[in-house]
Structure formats: C-alpha cells, structure tokens
Amino acid sequence: MEPKYYCINLRLFEGKEITIGKKGREYFPPGFYFYVGKAKKGIRKRVARHILPEKKKRWHIDFLSEKAFPVAVKFYEEEGNSECSLAGELAERGGRIIMEGFGSTDCQCPSHLFFFPNPHKLPGEK
Helix, strand or coil: CCCCCCEEEECCCCCCEEHHHEEEEEEEECEEEEEEEECCHHHHHHHHHHHCCCCCCCCCHHHHHCCCCCEEEEEECCCCCCHHHHHHHHHHHCEEECCCCCCCCCCCCCCEEEEEEEEEEECCCC
C-alpha cells in the first residue's frame, strides 16, 4: 500500500529571511524544521522533488527546502494518520510556528511547518 502522508525534517544552519511565494518574507531562525504533507499518488517522487536544492517552486516547502538541508523523511500510512494529526503532534511536542498558514491553505490548521531549535524526533517516534 502506498503511503499518503509524509514528514520532512530540514535543518537551517543560519537564520535567513526567506520569501515564501505569495505568503511573503519571513525570518526563519537556525534550527530544525518539520513539514507535514500529503500526496494522493507519487508521494516518493514529490518528496524527492521537495528536497532538491534547485527546482521550480510550486509549494511553500519548496522555498524553504531550497535554503535548508534535508535531515530525515518519514512516510505514513493513512490509518490513524492525517496531515493535520501529524501537525497536531508536532504542535503538542512544542513545535513553534514561524509562518502562519505554511502548507495549510486547504485545512483549518494554523501551519504544517514547525520549528524546533534542537534536534527532535519525527511524528510517531518515541
């Protein structure tokens, strides 16, 4: 069965002001960023594209991933998981929202990107 959801962990070594498409410019402090997303099909291809250093930018994460380094990726089955439940877990663990609405324009979540100043585990890991 093809997974439906994913979490990408990126590390930004230096704080930077980054323009995130039409959302605008924001300062992203150095640290670890966790982005949760979904794909109905071709999930591995989408994630591989997200972490390429150079690409045509289509999604919010493409603007950040161009400046940050991939640390880890985890895929999730649909059962018991959703993009929003994974985002909720990151929020409960103390993840900070740097930019409201990042990756969450099609749901009610405040963001699908969470910042941690230090290394952190991916959702679902103890």
